[in-house]
Amino acid sequence: MRIAKRTIVTSFAVVALVLLATAMASAADGPAVMITDYTVEPEVLMPGDTGTITLTIKNMDTQSSESETIVENPSLGSQKTATSTRGISAEIDTIRLSSRNSAIEWLSEGTQRAEYFNVGALGPGESITISLPIKAAAYARDGTYFPEVYIEVDNGENVRFPIPVKVESSSVELLEKDVPSEISLSESKGIAIVVANNRPNSVSGVNVLVKTESGELEFMPERIFIGNLAAYEKREVNFTLTPLSAGDKDITFEVEYKNGKNTQHSELASSVRVKSGSDVKLILVNVPD
Secondary structure (H helix, E strand, O other): OHHHHHHHHHHHHHHHHHHHHHHHHHHHHOOOEEEEEEEEEOOEEOOOOEEEEEEEEEEOOOOEEEEEEEEEEOOOOEEEEEEEEEOOOEEEEEEEEEOOOOOEEEOOOOOOOOEEEEEEEEOOOOEEEEEEEEEEOOOOOOEEEOOEEEEEEOOOOOEEEEOOEEEOOOOEEEEEEEOOOEEEOOOOEEEEEEEEEOOOOOEEEEEEEEEOOOOOEEEEOOEEEEEEEOOOOEEEEEEEEEEOOOEEEEEEEEEEEEEOOEEEEEEEEEEEEEEOHHHOOOOOOOOOO
């Protein structure tokens, strides 16, 4: 009988140690932090553009449990198990953006900071939204880059997550559709210009205006507001030209637009010859006797 009792005590001691080791391992694993969503604005950057990566970070742990076994009377083989459940917050220390290619970098905005420190605790099941300012280098080539978001979690696994950022140098262009090469000083003519968004993303705040030497030509209107242009969309705009003096006149059409928060410009150079009344001469073909 003594041998049997010793066997029972040893067995319960082993079980207690195994359960305790399991509880410690569970606590050591810590909360699981994940990036559940992200956006890049603007959707496609131009070289030299600034933008924003917006992340949704979530503590995927809803609860963690640990159990402890207490042996009340080893001789009788009885035992009592108490289980406690508690939530574990994710202690986020640092969030930063790193890249092997300098084409996409954290936007310092006049400071040397390139990361967020001491972000704070994220409770079980809770989410937080973080915005990372970025900039595409002026020399960045067209393509997709993958800067990496690094999240350092004090009491859990660190997170590394690559974010695809697209760079495209194509622009919004102006194209001549109907621009007269000549016009008389005494007349007015219509001019048609096509505004073409050659980018794979939409642009906003599109304005078309005309520039010329003061007192040379008059345009109605001087500026036309278009607003938004979808990817690869074209729009026609019309002006009325009235010359104020004769001669060869240079005309510059300009389009202003925004790619995200970045203001961009494109120009189209053209010209027109304005003929005065003296340019029109009467030629007698047949004179009667």
